[in-house]
Amino acid sequence: xxxxxxxxxxxxxxxxCSASLLIFFLLYTLSGFQKSKYFSDEHKAANDYxxxxxxxxxxxxxxxxxxxxxxxxxxxxxxxxLDPEKINEILKDLWTKAEHVKNLGIAVGxxxxxxxxxxxxxxxxxxxxxEIPLQWKKVKLAIDSREGVLDxxxxxxxxxxxxxYRYPVFIDDKYWGILSTVIDTDSFMNSAFKRVKDxxxxxxxxxxxxxxxxxxxxxxxxKGIALIQSHLPNNKWELAIENNDxxxxxxxxxxDVLIPILSLLTGLALYYYVKxxxxxxxxxxxxxxxxxxxxxxxxxxxxxxxxDASNNQQMLAVMLIDVDYFKHFNDTYGHHFGDEVIKRVAKxxxxxxxxxxxxxxxxxxxxxxxxxxxxxxxxIILITTKIIESFQxxxxxxxxxxxxxxxxxxxINSPNENADFxxxxxxxxxxxxxxxxxxxxxFKFYAK
Ligand code: GH3
Ligand code: MG
Numbered sequence: 001x002x003x004x005x006x007x008x009x010x011x012x013x014x015x016x017c018s019a020s021l022l023i024f025f026l027l028y029t030l031s032g033f034q035k036s037k038y039f040s041d042e043h044k045a046a047n048d049y050x051x052x053x054x055x056x057x058x059x060x061x062x063x064x065x066x067x068x069x070x071x072x073x074x075x076x077x078x079x080x081x082l083d084p085e086k087i088n089e090i091l092k093d094l095w096t097k098a099e100h101v102k103n104l105g106i107a108v109g110x111x112x113x114x115x116x117x118x119x120x121x122x123x124x125x126x127x128x129x130x131e132i133p134l135q136w137k138k139v140k141l142a143i144d145s146r147e148g149v150l151d152x153x154x155x156x157x158x159x160x161x162x163x164x165y166r167y168p169v170f171i172d173d174k175y176w177g178i179l180s181t182v183i184d185t186d187s188f189m190n191s192a193f194k195r196v197k198d199x200x201x202x203x204x205x206x207x208x209x210x211x212x213x214x215x216x217x218x219x220x221x222x223k224g225i226a227l228i229q230s231h232l233p234n235n236k237w238e239l240a241i242e243n244n245d246x247x248x249x250x251x252x253x254x255x256d257v258l259i260p261i262l263s264l265l266t267g268l269a270l271y272y273y274v275k276x277x278x279x280x281x282x283x284x285x286x287x288x289x290x291x292x293x294x295x296x297x298x299x300x301x302x303x304x305x306x307x308d309a310s311n312n313q314q315m316l317a318v319m320l321i322d323v324d325y326f327k328h329f330n331d332t333y334g335h336h337f338g339d340e341v342i343k344r345v346a347k348x349x350x351x352x353x354x355x356x357x358x359x360x361x362x363x364x365x366x367x368x369x370x371x372x373x374x375x376x377x378x379x380i381i382l383i384t385t386k387i388i389e390s391f392q393x394x395x396x397x398x399x400x401x402x403x404x405x406x407x408x409x410x411x412i413n414s415p416n417e418n419a420d421f422x423x424x425x426x427x428x429x430x431x432x433x434x435x436x437x438x439x440x441x442x443f444k445f446y447a448k
Pocket of ligand 2: 247326327365
């Protein structure tokens with residue numbers, strides 16, 4: 001394993017990309033969740049405001065509806081002594097006290113008999129409701145249902161717009177007539193909402209026939225508006241409320257930009273971090289000159305191998321291989337040349353190992369070959385002979401023909417004794433010393 005192999009790059013890239021994407025989706029989902037919470041809170045605020053408006057409409061209307069109740073009671077109680085003058089007096093009194101009322105009318109049967117004030121309303125006097133198709137429907141509904149009916153806003157016969165409250169009067173269970181309270185739409189609306197005006201909201205109201213009579217009709221087509229229904233006597237109005245503050249706060253926009261940047265930066269940092277980790281781990285166990293396992297790796301491996309050998313009663317061999325007169329290469333051709341010689345030695349030794357063997361560089365010109373599960377001593381003789389032989393041919397290193405030889409010290413752990421890797425290393429070193437002493441370019445077995 002060496003630094004910056006394509007494999008390491010790909011693994012680092014995959015880890016970094018996955019983490020980057022994960023962070024992106026996580027942050028994106030979180031921010032989306034926050035956004036929808038923000039919108040839902042704002043929408044709820046608009047809804048609450050709508051409820052307040054509806055309450056104000058109901059409140060303002062109730063006081064007007066009671067006029068009819070009172071008048072109806074009067075007519076029922078004094079049914080036998082009704083006189084036009086008294087009725088007009090009562091209408092005047094009620095009209096003076098009431099706010100937003102354009103006029104009050106009483107139809108005896110179906111014809112409007114009394115109207116107060118008369119001035120400006122002369123046109124309607126003596127009108128028969130059955131001959132006013134636009135109004136008859138609601139008048140009939142009031143009579144049939146025996147309940148008050150709110151009609152409008154609608155165009156009035158006498159001109160202008162108004163909301164009309166019709167209240168049927170039944171005396172002795174027989175239809176007697178109808179009371180009309182004509183309400184000035186603008187005055188009513190302005191009064192109803194004067195206490196609850198709020199610049200943060202825009203609203204509009206439409207009647208049952210979908211005609212918008214208050215506010216901007218386009219509001220009903222806007223997205224994200226709150227819709228509230230106001231239930232009136234036999235009528236329904238619909239309120240559309242828009243939250244003017246419903247603009248995404250700046251920090252959401254900043255987040256939209258920051259999230260991809262943050263995810264990318266995390267990915268990038270992770271890429272270099274993972275690559276560095278790979279480099280460090282591979283470095284800590286690998287010799288950087290030859291890419292062979294280093295002494296640290298070997299120490300662990302020896303520990304493992306000697307315990308395996310003891311447990312399974314197997315033979316274990318340690319070969320210490322040292323280049324002969326290596327200093328000479330350094331001294332003659334320089335340190336760099338010496339390095340190339342070490343690399344060549346590593347390569348030649350690598351050709352001689354099996355998959356189950358471990359070749360490592362101890363440092364300097366010294367290598368260790370660990371041979372596990374050795375079947376017989378003669379096998380090791382075969383390997384060492386082959387190694388010595390492989391160095392007999394001249395080598396070309398950096399355009400120089402040189403002769404490299406090695407000396408080998410071998411220590412074997414027999415299957416019936418507990419393997420002690422420290423002792424093995426010591427013995428192999430002793431054997432190597434002997435090989436050197438006997439003239440080099442040879443192998444020596446440790447003998448007790
Ligand atoms: P001997 O036959 O007794 O082994 O003689 P030698 O000259 O090989 O002596 P020895 O093994 O003791 O010397 C190893 C030398 O290798 C000592 C040191 O200067 C040199 N050396 C150690 N590490 C490196 C290295 O990484 N590169 C190079 N070029 N030289 C190194
Ligand atoms: Mg040497």
